[in-house]
Amino acid sequence: CGGVLISSQFVLTAAHCFRGKNTSGFLLVRLGSTKRTKFTVHCQRNTHENLYLQRSHTTADHKDLEDQVICMEVDHVCIPHQDNCTLFMKDLALLKLRKPVNFTRYIQPICLPEHCEKPPSNVTFYGVGWGRVDGYLFFSDETDEALNEEYEDVIDLVGGESSAEETNNASTSEPGGIFVRFNPDTLMERNISIITNDECERQLATAVPTYALCSNGG
Structure with a gap:
């Protein structure tokens, strides 16, 4: 899930990301990344350097690490109590970081009204x-196989069948259209x-x- 810094120690994100999940375990927040990735070795590899960056308060100390992703441990997850999960549920959660973030050129809190x-x-x-994007694609016989390999979640417009596996079994003898859902990486x-x-x-x-x-x- 994505989120935004609202101060040096709090991240605002979506409450549904933690629905039915244990929030007392080990959680990390990746800061400064423009790529949608899972927890990576890159984040682990820079842990000690990041601790040094967090304690740093000078421009000179930040210079070498300016473009690197910073990973911060989450101390507490605050989720509002919900009476129901209607269309306008209070889908907001606050993550309190274990240590304050030392802002850099690329890591800043969002602007909030006073x-x-x-x-x-x-x-x-x-x-x-990185919200899921929906769209329609039209293809011929030659492009059907390539599309099924590229997109994970495909719905046949004619049959209404979902998943790439089911769509692979659909007839490709005639040009057709598919409804595609994919998650952008950037x-x-x-x-x-x-x-x-x-x-x-x-x-x-x-x-x-x-x-x-x-x-x-x-």
Whole structure:
């Protein structure tokens, strides 16, 4: 799961990432990475160097490690109690790091409004993450096999069958289309247009809580 620093010792992430999981075990946060990866040797290899970086408070000491990923241990996971898991569940969790982060050029907290004021209507918002991307691809006989190898989660538009294994059994005698889901490997950013909660309720035909921000998406 992705997350953002909101201070030198707290990371904001999604609560559903920890649903039904043991949060008292050993957890690590990777900082400064733009690649979606699992826990790697790279993170372990730099552990001792990272401890030195965390204690450092000078630009000179940061110079050699500026571009390296920093791995920090999580001390505590704070998840709000949920009455239910509706469309607008409070899907937020705070991770308290065991030690404060020493900010670098590439590792900084996000900008937050002061005194909890609401953002102005003309402000530009940006969403960042590795969110799953959906899309339609159309292919011929020759490209069918290559597509099945490239994408893990494929749904046949005609038969509605899911998974690459099932799609491999589908007929490839005629050109067709598939609905593809894949997880990007690189961090992505896009601007988001915020709409009012009244407009959001009209589009969704349901009540929208005041703590939620709505976007047109697309």
